[in-house]
Amino acid sequence: MVTFPPQPAIRLRAAVIGHGRRRVAGPIDLDLARNDFLVIAGPNGAGKSTLVKTMLGVLPPLSGSVERRGIRVGYVPQRERLDEIWPFSALDIALMGRVPALGPFRFLGKEQRRARELLAQVGLEAEADRPFRSLSGGQQQRALIARALVAEPDVLVLDEPTNHLDVPGERAVWSLLGEIHRRQERALVAICHHLAPALLHATRVAVLRDGGLVSGPPEALIEAGALGDLAEDTILRKAAP
Amino acid sequence: MTDAGISFWEASFLWRDPLIAAGLGALLCALAGTFVVLKRSAFVGAAVSQAAGFGVVGALLAPHVVGIEVPPLGAGILAGTASAGLFSLSRRGGRVGVEASIAIAYVVAGAGSLLLGTFLTHEYESVHSLLFGDAVAAPPEELVALGATSAVVVLLHLAFGRKFLFVSFDPETAQAMGVPIRRYNAALYFSAGLSLAVATRALGALPVFALTVAPAAGGLLLFDRLRRVLAWAVGTALASALVGYYLSFVWEKPTGAMIVLCAVLALVPGAARRALGR
Numbered sequence: 029m030v031t032f033p034p035q036p037a038i039r040l041r042a043a044v045i046g047h048g049r050r051r052v053a054g055p056i057d058l059d060l061a062r063n064d065f066l067v068i069a070g071p072n073g074a075g076k077s078t079l080v081k082t083m084l085g086v087l088p089p090l091s092g093s094v095e096r097r098g099i100r101v102g103y104v105p106q107r108e109r110l111d112e113i114w115p116f117s118a119l120d121i122a123l124m125g126r127v128p129a130l131g132p133f134r135f136l137g138k139e140q141r142r143a144r145e146l147l148a149q150v151g152l153e154a155e156a157d158r159p160f161r162s163l164s165g166g167q168q169q170r171a172l173i174a175r176a177l178v179a180e181p182d183v184l185v186l187d188e189p190t191n192h193l194d195v196p197g198e199r200a201v202w203s204l205l206g207e208i209h210r211r212q213e214r215a216l217v218a219i220c221h222h223l224a225p226a227l228l229h230a231t232r233v234a235v236l237r238d239g240g241l242v243s244g245p246p247e248a249l250i251e252a253g254a255l256g257d258l259a260e261d262t263i264l265r266k267a268a269p
Numbered sequence: 270m271t272d273a274g275i276s277f278w279e280a281s282f283l284w285r286d287p288l289i290a291a292g293l294g295a296l297l298c299a300l301a302g303t304f305v306v307l308k309r310s311a312f313v314g315a316a317v318s319q320a321a322g323f324g325v326v327g328a329l330l331a332p333h334v335v336g337i338e339v340p341p342l343g344a345g346i347l348a349g350t351a352s353a354g355l356f357s358l359s360r361r362g363g364r365v366g367v368e369a370s371i372a373i374a375y376v377v378a379g380a381g382s383l384l385l386g387t388f389l390t391h392e393y394e395s396v397h398s399l400l401f402g403d404a405v406a407a408p409p410e411e412l413v414a415l416g417a418t419s420a421v422v423v424l425l426h427l428a429f430g431r432k433f434l435f436v437s438f439d440p441e442t443a444q445a446m447g448v449p450i451r452r453y454n455a456a457l458y459f460s461a462g463l464s465l466a467v468a469t470r471a472l473g474a475l476p477v478f479a480l481t482v483a484p485a486a487g488g489l490l491l492f493d494r495l496r497r498v499l500a501w502a503v504g505t506a507l508a509s510a511l512v513g514y515y516l517s518f519v520w521e522k523p524t525g526a527m528i529v530l531c532a533v534l535a536l537v538p539g540a541a542r543r544a545l546g547r
Binding site for chain 2: 101
């Protein structure tokens with residue numbers, strides 16, 4: 029009997045990515061397997077966010093194809109982009125993860141237990157009723173991860189999840205993401221600048237540079253020297269248990 | 270009780286309809302205001318009332334220019350709502366930005382009304398009344414417009430309120446998670462534009478602007494939960510409209526100005542709390 033490997037959650041073929049008519053990078057071939065933990069790295073302006081938005085279908089490719097096979101997406105934005113004028117609690121934030129699937133005249137009362145469970149899973153059980161704006165940067169990031177998980181996503185996408193966090197906060201977020209990846213059958217995609225702590229958990233790395241993309245397991249990219257000026261991070265990778 | 274107080278209750282046939290109109294207008298302003306203040310687009314209220322005025326002047330000119338009778342109330346509501354729809358097309362962080370779009374709409378509609386108004390010298394009084402409302406009187410068609418608009422807006426918020434909040438707070442995530450953000454943003458601005466255009470006709474531009482901004486801002490200064498902010502905004506807007514109307518009657522002062530004065534008082538508890546550092 030012949031068995032076929034599972035279909036990737038997202039597949040890019042000869043995809044040229046960009047905004048409007050402006051090409052940013054490509055052509056790109058990339059498969060995101062359903063249990064991948066893919067870290068996307070590269071210098072500023074290389075097109076990391078554009079690539080992720082193209083993968084999610086927010087931006088169409090300029091040419092080539094992007095296939096998504098009935099996947100549900102959970103998204104974690106850069107928290108600095110959120111306006112703190114909004115009077116939401118951590119629980120309100122987590123509950124928003126259910127909103128995309130919410131029909132007209134439906135309310136979120138029944139979803140509260142699940143949202144509290146996920147807040148507990150990210151270590152915010154005691155902070156559920158605290159105002160989101162009064163949480164620390166790391167706690168806000170965890171609340172946003174809980175919101176994305178409430179959507180029960182097949183693919184969890186994070187845009188620079190450790191920006192402006194101190195070193196312990198950064199490590200804690202990557203540990204949490206590694207735990208989520210190990211515990212649950214879902215793909216994770218994270219954009220990051222500081223590769224060292226991410227490499228401890230990623231199963232694949234994609235490096236965008238000079239309009240092209242190189243991807244593979246972290247060890248293979250390190251061996252091939254594909255991380256370029258990110259290479260000093262490999263020291264930490266090798267030193268990791 | 271003073272003579273003035275007694276005469277107020279005796280004169281209920283005079284104030285019953287205007288008071289109902291003021292209450293409904295205040296409800297509409299508070300609902301729209303909570304969103305526009307949170308979206309940092311507080312001047313939507315001023316721009317919508319200017320655009321509604323432009324529609325009214327256009328409707329009054331229509332019989333002279335193209336020989337067609339256009340109902341001024343409907344034209345004002347249409348122009349106000351359309352202007353709010355245009356604001357929804359401006360992107361936060363875009364090259365021009367929502368605030369600049371609102372400011373441009375405000376000055377273009379204001380200048381347009383003034384210019385076109387010069388051709389309506391014989392209808393100055395009716396233009397002024399239609400532009401800036403008249404909180405002292407409420408004809409039946411105005412009450413119907415306010416009641417219908419309140420029903421539409423409340424239903425819209427009950428049906429899609431959570432989606433309105435999501436696309437307003439975090440459009441990037443909403444879009445990534447498959448929510449059609451332009452559609453919901455347009456519906457939200459449509460409901461705000463409709464509310465403010467109808468309320469402007471009933472209460473006047475200045476009270477509408479005050480009831481849009483001050484109660485919501487007062488709630489934000491006081492509370493950390495959206496439900497409480499909204500309750501404060503609706504409660505104080507209603508109280509401002511009703512108390513302002515009553516005081517204007519008994520003290521024989523301009524109704525709009527008294528409503529504005531009461532609305533500004535909604536800021537006092539929050540401002541005091543901030544000043545005390547609590």
